[in-house]
Amino acid sequence: MNWYIRTKLALTEDAPIVKPYDENLWAELSDARAPVEASLILLEGIHRRWVDLFRSLSEAEWKRKMIHPDRGVFILDATLPMHVWHARHHTTHITELRKRLGW
Numbered sequence: 001m002n003w004y005i006r007t008k009l010a011l012t013e014d015a016p017i018v019k020p021y022d023e024n025l026w027a028e029l030s031d032a033r034a035p036v037e038a039s040l041i042l043l044e045g046i047h048r049r050w051v052d053l054f055r056s057l058s059e060a061e062w063k064r065k066m067i068h069p070d071r072g073v074f075i076l077d078a079t080l081p082m083h084v085w086h087a088r089h090h091t092t093h094i095t096e097l098r099k100r101l102g103w
Contacts, residue, residue: 001042003083004050010066010076011057017067054080 002021009016026032062077097103 001046003079004046004053006066006074007050007053007076007079010064010074011053011061015065015067015073017069020068020070 002018006016006018009018057076062075064076066074066076068074
């Protein structure tokens with residue numbers, strides 16, 4: 001969700017500084033223990049919007065930048081492969097956990 005918003009910020013502002021957050025603290029909030037179905041619905045909707053947005057970008061828009069205070073400059077065309085890897089990484093964690101726990 002944060003990266004979708006960051007993508008939109010990069011497209012609508014000149015090299016915006018994006019806000020970092022503590023992922024571990026976010027994971028401790030009560031909504032993180034809600035049934036997974038709500039998260040999957042949310043994720044599917046965000047990914048649909050994000051795909052539509054990415055498909056609409058011009059060559060110049062792919063070169064837009066955002067600045068992360070801790071991680072430096074991100075250019076949009078470099079973020080897509082990063083997110084593909086990240087999604088596959090999380091999918092592997094989930095499928096391996098399912099195997100290990102016999103789900």
